[in-house]
Structure formats: C-alpha cells, structure tokens
Amino acid sequence: MAEAQQALEEEEEEEVGGGGGGGEKVVEDSFSAPLGSDLQESTLDARETKSILMESQVRAVLEAEGGKGAVMTSWNVIRQKESSLHFGSIVVKLKIHFLKNNEPLEKTYVLKHNPNFNPAFTAYVTMLFNKEISFYKTLRPLLHREISATSHTQLSIPRCMFTALKEGREIIILEDLNSRGFQNIDRKKGMDVAHASLVMEELARIHASSILLKKRLGPDEMRSQFDFLKRTWWNYMEGAEEMFIINMEGHLDIAASVLQKLGGHEAAANWVTALKPNILQMIQGQTKDNPPFDVLCHADCTISNFLFRYNGDQEVSKVVVLDFQMCLHASLAIDLSSFFFCCLEGPIRRANHKVFLDIYFQAFSRVLRAAGQVIPFSLNDLAEEYKKKILYGAIMAILVVPLLAAEGGEDDEAPSLETIVDDKSFLVQRQDKLRKCLCLNGPLRTRFLDIFRDLIDLGIIQNQLP
Incomplete structure (x- = not known):
C-alpha cells in the first residue's frame, strides 16, 4: 500500500488522526531483508527484535513520514518503563535516527508485535493481530471519512504507519502519542x-x-x-x-x-x-x-x-x-x-x-x-x-x-x-x-x-x- 496519512511533525493539528477526509493509507512490507549490520546504533534490544522487525520495514515507515529525502542512519528499540508485555502483544518504542537536508533528526513510534513465545497461543495471537491490522487498514479510514463528512473532528484513534501480517511476525507500528502529551x-x-x-x-x-x-x-x-x-x-x-x-x-x-x-x-x-x-x-x-x-x-x-x-x-x-x-x-x-x-x-x-x-x-x-x-x-x-x-x-x-x-x-x-x-x-x-x-x-x-x-x-x- 502507499504512504501513511501525514507527517508526525504536524503537531499543531489538534485532533488525533490529522486532517483530511479519511484518505489515510497504511504501509505494508514484503519482508525483503533482515536488519543490516551497518546500522551503528542497533542496541541489544534491537538485535533481539531483528527476527521480527526488518530494515525494509523501518525504512518504509521513514519514507512515509519523512519523505524520500530522508536518509536513515540508525534505529533502536526502547523498552518502556512500565510493563511492555501484554497477553496478546509486545509493545515497545521504535526510534529512527535520520538525516534530512543534512540535518540530524529522529522520530519515535509505538511498535506492537507478536510475542511469539509459545505455540500454545499462536493461533489466538494471530487472530488478534489479524483483527487489529484489518481494522487499521480497512475500517479506520472509512470511519474517519464518515465523521469528517459531518464536519465533526476526526476520531481519537492512533494513526497507523505500518502493518505486516506474517504468522509469528505480525507487526503494527503506530504514532507515538506520548510525544504529543x-x-x-x-x-x-x-x-x-x-x-x-x-x-x-x-x-x-x-x-x-x-x-x-x-x-x-x-x-x-x-x-x-x-x-x-x-x-x-x-x-x-x-x-x-x-x-x-x-x-x-x-x-x-x-x-x-x-x-x-x-x-x-x-x-x-x-x-x-x-x-x-x-x-x-x-x-x-x-x-x-x-x-x-x-x-x-x-x-x-x-x-x-x-x-x-x-x-x-x-x-x-x-x-x-x-x-x-x-x-x-x-x-x-x-x-x-x-x-x-x-x-x-x-x-x-x-x-x-x-x-x-x-x-x-x-x-x-x-x-x-x-x-x-x-x-x-x-x-x-x-x-x-x-x-x-x-x-x-x-x-x-x-x-x-x-x-x-x-x-x-x-x-x-x-x-x-x-x-x-x-x-x-x-x-x-x-x-x-x-x-x-x-x-x-x-x-x-x-x-x-x-x-x-x-x-x-x-x-x-x-x-x-x-
């Protein structure tokens, strides 16, 4: 699918979900290649996650958000202070460092992925991710379109920047709402x-x-x-x-x-x-x-x-x-x-x-x-x-x-x-x-x-x- 709805730097926009009439699209990836070793700031957490998160996926998010002129220099995964392990997913922060017009910048996102801990729950967790990914890809944009047509502010639901649905490696990347207060x-x-x-x-x-x-x-x-x-x-x-x-x-x-x-x-x-x-x-x-x-x-x-x-x-x-x-x-x-x-x-x-x-x-x-x-x-x-x-x-x-x-x-x-x-x-x-x-x-x-x-x-x- 094509680019995500808009850049996170538009923080002057009051409503979660941003402007527009619900034309948001979510980036999907084909799992082309794992993380390359040339990324200098790949932390231990990032290396542990590399079997789930691919470099191509991180780059897809950056391109959707920062444009084709953005050049990724590194990324890392940050475990949150509160418990990041939920029954149906692991939730962490994804930080991407990049250059744009030779200026060093960074963006932070929320990354949810399949815990993939135990085969006893594989089918159940896959169902949960399938539902949420389907919601973000197909239903959320249409709901935004309906409420926008009434001149009401858009729904307060996070923007989804990326999804991947491969069994055991399901991923959802969302905007980081903590950065917006x-x-x-x-x-x-x-x-x-x-x-x-x-x-x-x-x-x-x-x-x-x-x-x-x-x-x-x-x-x-x-x-x-x-x-x-x-x-x-x-x-x-x-x-x-x-x-x-x-x-x-x-x-x-x-x-x-x-x-x-x-x-x-x-x-x-x-x-x-x-x-x-x-x-x-x-x-x-x-x-x-x-x-x-x-x-x-x-x-x-x-x-x-x-x-x-x-x-x-x-x-x-x-x-x-x-x-x-x-x-x-x-x-x-x-x-x-x-x-x-x-x-x-x-x-x-x-x-x-x-x-x-x-x-x-x-x-x-x-x-x-x-x-x-x-x-x-x-x-x-x-x-x-x-x-x-x-x-x-x-x-x-x-x-x-x-x-x-x-x-x-x-x-x-x-x-x-x-x-x-x-x-x-x-x-x-x-x-x-x-x-x-x-x-x-x-x-x-x-x-x-x-x-x-x-x-x-x-x-x-x-x-x-x-």
Missing part, C-alpha cells in the same frame, strides 16, 4: 468523572460513525467487507470454544474462591460458580446482534486502552482510544458495561452511570443529526439496553480486576508466557497468585466486591449485603 493513568485506580466523561463521548463518536458507514454500505456489504469482526476468542479456530470455556471457568473459580475466603459473600460465590456451565452461551448471548444498537464495538474497554492529555491547568482535555485487537460487531452496550465495570470504582459507577449514559447519548446524537440521520433509539431505550448487557461488563471485570491486583509488584506475580504449556497450565500457575494478590490489595479488593454489590442491587444476585 498523551499519557496513561494508573490502571489500578478507577477513573474520575472528568476522564470517564471524555471516554463516553469518544466511544459514542466511534459507534455513531460505524452506524453511518453501515447505512452507506448496507448491512450485508458491511458484514462482507469486515468479516474479521465476526472472529472472536471463542470461534477463531476449531477447539476455540473449549479453550474459552476452560479459561473463563478458571477466572470464575478465582472469583468464587476469593469471595469465599473473604467471608460473608456466599450467595455471590454460589452465583459465580453457577455461571460456569453456561458461560459461553451467556457471552454469546450478550454479544449477538441486537438492532438498532449494533455498532463497531471496541470490546476491550479497560483503563490501559485509553490515553489522556491535559491542559495548562492539568485538567484532562482529550482522550485517545487504543488497541482494537478485540473489536467486533455487537450492541454498543457491551462497551458501556465493560467500561463502567472495568474502569470505574463502585461509588463512581453507581452515582454517575445515568450521567454518563446521557453524555454518551448526546454525543452519539450529535454525530447522527449532523449527517441528517434519525436517532434510532431514545435515552430510555439506551438505559434499558445497558441493563440487559450489564452481565458482560461484570464478567469482564471479574477477569480484569484480579489481573490488576497481580501486576507491578516487587515480585512479578503474573506467570511468564515463556513458561506456559497450554491454557490449563497457565490457569494453574496463576490461580493461587491472583487469588492471594486480590485478597491482599485493599482498593482492588473493594473494587472487586463492588461488582457483586451492584449485581445484588440490581436483583441479579439474590442476597443481602454483608
């Missing part, structure tokens, strides 16, 4: 109202843009063009359902044992245990098509997938949405419920969920009205759909919160992917560690228990509060 927040703490309000607005804009695209293409063409949205962690290959069930049952066992150990939560523990036989059917039911709420869903609305920028008074002013490895076509309410339960502490969620739904609805409506479209549901309809999809968010939080409790300690409590043989051994390694960490971490233990407090308040779990 965006930063993570502490994912062990829930978001406050100001941060959550920005997320609501941006999710609404993404969802509304996908509705506009579906109206233009038609539902059948939408499904045909973007069939990658149908692939999920329970259907990506033969046997995926069994692996999904094993994984989910392991997390539910952790949750039930924590509830039992803490005492006073027997009804919640029994409810969690009772979920196990039907967990696949429940998740499938929560994510099936449900007009008129069907949209492109992010489907992984955890705190680490949002970056924020602040103004001079340190007030949060902008959000960027990251990581589309789990994206799918489903009810917009699964994004709302997973965000509310995975990113908000219980008191914030309970006190403000109606406010957040209203913020979402107003932002969603503005995009559709600007395109001359009728709003397909009311605010009350949205609130009812959210209630129907609460289980999705609660179950995602049951998975996520124990993992947050286990990460970042002096002794890394999360099992290493290099040591994993299969899903069952992975669960055995981490169950005791996650259980211990969650019981010991006061704030996250409270956030975990608040999941069940909400389910009790809603009558989903029949129990008196302890």
Whole structure:
C-alpha cells in the first residue's frame, strides 16, 4: 500500500488522526531483508527484535513520514518503563535516527508485535493481530471519512504507519502519542468523572460513525467487507470454544474462591460458580446482534486502552482510544458495561452511570443529526439496553480486576508466557497468585466486591449485603 496519512511533525493539528477526509493509507512490507549490520546504533534490544522487525520495514515507515529525502542512519528499540508485555502483544518504542537536508533528526513510534513465545497461543495471537491490522487498514479510514463528512473532528484513534501480517511476525507500528502529551493513568485506580466523561463521548463518536458507514454500505456489504469482526476468542479456530470455556471457568473459580475466603459473600460465590456451565452461551448471548444498537464495538474497554492529555491547568482535555485487537460487531452496550465495570470504582459507577449514559447519548446524537440521520433509539431505550448487557461488563471485570491486583509488584506475580504449556497450565500457575494478590490489595479488593454489590442491587444476585 502507499504512504501513511501525514507527517508526525504536524503537531499543531489538534485532533488525533490529522486532517483530511479519511484518505489515510497504511504501509505494508514484503519482508525483503533482515536488519543490516551497518546500522551503528542497533542496541541489544534491537538485535533481539531483528527476527521480527526488518530494515525494509523501518525504512518504509521513514519514507512515509519523512519523505524520500530522508536518509536513515540508525534505529533502536526502547523498552518502556512500565510493563511492555501484554497477553496478546509486545509493545515497545521504535526510534529512527535520520538525516534530512543534512540535518540530524529522529522520530519515535509505538511498535506492537507478536510475542511469539509459545505455540500454545499462536493461533489466538494471530487472530488478534489479524483483527487489529484489518481494522487499521480497512475500517479506520472509512470511519474517519464518515465523521469528517459531518464536519465533526476526526476520531481519537492512533494513526497507523505500518502493518505486516506474517504468522509469528505480525507487526503494527503506530504514532507515538506520548510525544504529543498523551499519557496513561494508573490502571489500578478507577477513573474520575472528568476522564470517564471524555471516554463516553469518544466511544459514542466511534459507534455513531460505524452506524453511518453501515447505512452507506448496507448491512450485508458491511458484514462482507469486515468479516474479521465476526472472529472472536471463542470461534477463531476449531477447539476455540473449549479453550474459552476452560479459561473463563478458571477466572470464575478465582472469583468464587476469593469471595469465599473473604467471608460473608456466599450467595455471590454460589452465583459465580453457577455461571460456569453456561458461560459461553451467556457471552454469546450478550454479544449477538441486537438492532438498532449494533455498532463497531471496541470490546476491550479497560483503563490501559485509553490515553489522556491535559491542559495548562492539568485538567484532562482529550482522550485517545487504543488497541482494537478485540473489536467486533455487537450492541454498543457491551462497551458501556465493560467500561463502567472495568474502569470505574463502585461509588463512581453507581452515582454517575445515568450521567454518563446521557453524555454518551448526546454525543452519539450529535454525530447522527449532523449527517441528517434519525436517532434510532431514545435515552430510555439506551438505559434499558445497558441493563440487559450489564452481565458482560461484570464478567469482564471479574477477569480484569484480579489481573490488576497481580501486576507491578516487587515480585512479578503474573506467570511468564515463556513458561506456559497450554491454557490449563497457565490457569494453574496463576490461580493461587491472583487469588492471594486480590485478597491482599485493599482498593482492588473493594473494587472487586463492588461488582457483586451492584449485581445484588440490581436483583441479579439474590442476597443481602454483608
């Protein structure tokens, strides 16, 4: 494919994604040659990565960004201070040094690539990269075109500079948003109202843009063009359902044992245990098509997938949405419920969920009205759909919160992917560690228990509060 959308030096452009009408293209590479030894600043990290990243790929990114007059002098890979190992990818910084008009310059990017640690997860990780690369190559530019036509600012999604899809060597190179002032927040703490309000607005804009695209293409063409949205962690290959069930049952066992150990939560523990036989059917039911709420869903609305920028008074002013490895076509309410339960502490969620739904609805409506479209549901309809999809968010939080409790300690409590043989051994390694960490971490233990407090308040779990 041809050049990327525009140069990163256009930092005066306020919106992530830059100007233009969605004509962005992503550079692809043919894996022509490995890194040459003549690059003087190839660090140890870069040499370790050279079996994944090719010199031709680095040069392709530089040409797209700096033009043909840019001459690369070296590149290196920088491990970030925070953990750069995620379950589905390794995330590092790629720094390219080059000359342009005899002036030494450098550019930094975010590089995601396949961990390629263990064959037990090869097919799963390949599916994740396939989805995200397909999103950036085919869907993101069209979504930008739709929202640009409404005179709204472009979506806050990173620009993708390069992709490569070869099994075991999948690569995505994105703009480095840290260089533009965006930063993570502490994912062990829930978001406050100001941060959550920005997320609501941006999710609404993404969802509304996908509705506009579906109206233009038609539902059948939408499904045909973007069939990658149908692939999920329970259907990506033969046997995926069994692996999904094993994984989910392991997390539910952790949750039930924590509830039992803490005492006073027997009804919640029994409810969690009772979920196990039907967990696949429940998740499938929560994510099936449900007009008129069907949209492109992010489907992984955890705190680490949002970056924020602040103004001079340190007030949060902008959000960027990251990581589309789990994206799918489903009810917009699964994004709302997973965000509310995975990113908000219980008191914030309970006190403000109606406010957040209203913020979402107003932002969603503005995009559709600007395109001359009728709003397909009311605010009350949205609130009812959210209630129907609460289980999705609660179950995602049951998975996520124990993992947050286990990460970042002096002794890394999360099992290493290099040591994993299969899903069952992975669960055995981490169950005791996650259980211990969650019981010991006061704030996250409270956030975990608040999941069940909400389910009790809603009558989903029949129990008196302890």
